Amino acid sequence: MAGGVKESVFVPSGRKVITVVGRLGDEFIDPDKPYCSCSNFFFRVLGGREETCYHLLSYRMATETGKLDVVKFSDEEYGAYLAATVRDVFEVIRKSAS
Numbered sequence: 001m002a003g004g005v006k007e008s009v010f011v012p013s014g015r016k017v018i019t020v021v022g023r024l025g026d027e028f029i030d031p032d033k034p035y036c037s038c039s040n041f042f043f044r045v046l047g048g049r050e051e052t053c054y055h056l057l058s059y060r061m062a063t064e065t066g067k068l069d070v071v072k073f074s075d076e077e078y079g080a081y082l083a084a085t086v087r088d089v090f091e092v093i094r095k096s097a098s
């Protein structure tokens with residue numbers, strides 16, 4: 001389970017995009033909000049039935065154990081990176097909905 005959390009940091013702005021590798025593919029999380037792109041978060045956490053989802057838990061564990069995989073990118077790459085990440089996330093949503 002460790003090693004599945006990736007924090008992409010964009011320099012020099014310091015913008016961060018955090019993704020967690022899940023069962024179906026990458027999920028996009030924002031631990032500060034908190035937010036996760038998975039359907040479990042959407043239905044159970046926002047529905048008040050659970051406090052958090054697997055991906056946000058994985059992130060917390062990764063930061064606590066120092067297993068967070070930090071990758072640096074330049075700000076020029078942000079648009080392309082985000083487009084690729086969003087495409088992956090929608091792919092996961094499509095697969096989990098079918």
Ligand SMILES: [Zn+2]
Nearest residue numbers: 036038053055
């Ligand atoms: Zn999740």
